[in-house]
Amino acid sequence: MLQTQQVLDNRYQLKEKLAENAGRQTWLAQDLSTQEDVVVKLLTFSDQMQWENLRLFEREAQVLKHLYHPRIPEYRNYFCLDDQLFYFGLVQEYIPGTSLKQLLAQGKVFPEPEVRKIAAHILKILIYLHGLSPPVLHRDIKPSNLLLGKDSRIYLVDFGAVQDRAAKEGATFTVVGTYGYAPLEQFGGRATPASDLYALGATLIHLVTGISPADLPQKDSRLQFAHLVRLNPGFARWLEQLTQPNLERRFKSAQQALEALKANQNAIKVASPRLPESCVWLKKSPSRLQIKLPVPWRKVVTSPRNWLVVAGFGFWLFWLSVLTNSSWMYWLWLTGSLVLAAWFILPVLVETNVYFDHQQFEIQVKVLGFRIKQQRGNVLEIDKVFKSDSGGFGKNKIAEVTLAVGVEEYSFGRLNPPLSHDACRWLVNEIKHWLGL
Known part of the structure; x- marks a missing residue:
């Protein structure tokens, strides 16, 4: 049984248990060689452990070793530990902050401008991951895996479900992802860069509504959220396209999604209220x-056609008053002239x-x-x-x-x-x- 102050691998002194589930533990520890705080993730080896869990754990370590992005915690070490139970350990950089899941649980309301910024930050991380060769798919984007650092920046953590190569045809697969955030194709063993976009969209919807996507109403497998919160229609449509159940109808890449988000962001900024050389x-x-x-009004006053109509109207009035002695004829022509003037001027x-x-x-x-x-x-x-x-x-x-x-x-x-x-x-x-x- 691991305890606080215990030293692992003659280097990492445990300070606080951060999480524990299904044979996994996550600890905040101090690296005695550098005096820095680190995160130590441990996988317990036992008869009940599925080999697929070990494979995913080792894959996470191998992938993190080759990732270099300021918004992804750095890989530090990987070790094995025999201490009554056999443990596999993964050491990462510690990012002080709070997960978005914790903030939601505290009742935080995420306004649209803040959610837009979070979206842009995560999309930039995904552009990096999906642009690697082969592409790296996170496959488990959700509020608990997004960290708001004390530096007010968003970090993507927990690569335990990461995939760095396409699944071979006919090969067995392990279903990964979290219900509500993972798209349907991922539960069928098929994941693409657009699968991470769906998870991001579902996460952002959770942030703006405060409701888990698993609890939202659906229509034709599409999340129904626009009626629950006041959003710019362009941003709501953007979220809808991210979370399209049909893979072909989503954005094709994180870059495309980011460009669409920026276009809408520019469109909602207050600009010059008037188009040059136009009355708009x-x-x-x-x-x-x-x-x-x-x-x-300037064109109304200076329009030659309008003056011609007014002049013609005055001409008819003058000659009608001179040439006719019949009052009904006068009023008939007067009405016709007014109708004629209205026909030209009212438009x-x-x-x-x-x-x-x-x-x-x-x-x-x-x-x-x-x-x-x-x-x-x-x-x-x-x-x-x-x-x-x-x-x-x-x-x-x-x-x-x-x-x-x-x-x-x-x-x-x-x-x-x-x-x-x-x-x-x-x-x-x-x-x-x-x-x-």
Whole structure:
């Protein structure tokens, strides 16, 4: 029986037991040769021990020996110990800190900005691991294996389920991973870099919701979490793609996932509210995107066509008052002139407001402050955002922004004067990145 203050391998003095389960023990110890704190992981050899456990333990030691990353604890030593029971020991660098599992148990709420940073840090570690030859797969990413160091940095620990080579076809395999965090293909013995991405996504969902993925409702094997917490729709979509049950629908690599995360991060930053040489106003935050296409009063006043209409209207009024003595004829022509003026001028006075939040979008169209049209829909059901053209021919076609929601399409931006094609493309890109499309 191992005890505090006991010295192992004539070098490592045990200070505190950190964990124990299924023939494994993890101790905080002091390396007497360097006076540094280290972590000593021990595997007990017994009749009940499965040989596969020893194989995984030795693999962890061999893999860690060749890993050099500032966010992965360094390998220090590997030894065997015969002390009544036979132990295999693995020594690693000690990182002072607290696991994310402990923080969750303490009731910590992880806000979206903090979870984004954690995601970026782990993705950078995975880019390193998956980029090795052969790729190294962690296969057990979860809150207990992510450590928040006292230096406020995130570390990936416990490589006990690591895989550093592809499984041979027809070979037996050991199921590793934790239910709720590991994807289905991993329980079938097939693990790929995208399997680590699924586990990362499930972990991040646990952090933002406070609920273990094993306890979340599912639909078609997909975790349902967006209704439980207020998230930027783009970030929610990003998490959904990480945790797609279908391997082919996930991000193909940690690099691709990181680039998508950065694109959405840039999209939610507050930028210039106005596109140069355009009347488009845009205001955004992680939780809300607002687009305003106001009445371009300068163009209303200076438009030659508007002045022509007004002049023509005044001309008709003048001659009608001179040439006709019939009051009903006068009012008939007056009404017609007003209708004609409205036909040309009112389209210029159209104001469009578009709102997106974490749940729904709304398109409002107003004329002279009166709302004449309103459309709403579910933000997470938007499949596509694109620039569409309507009316006219060639360069005279009018550009619009279109939201595709299933078989329905919602368009806005058809103004008089119309939006430029460049402004329309700019709007489409801003919306797509904010939504994570």
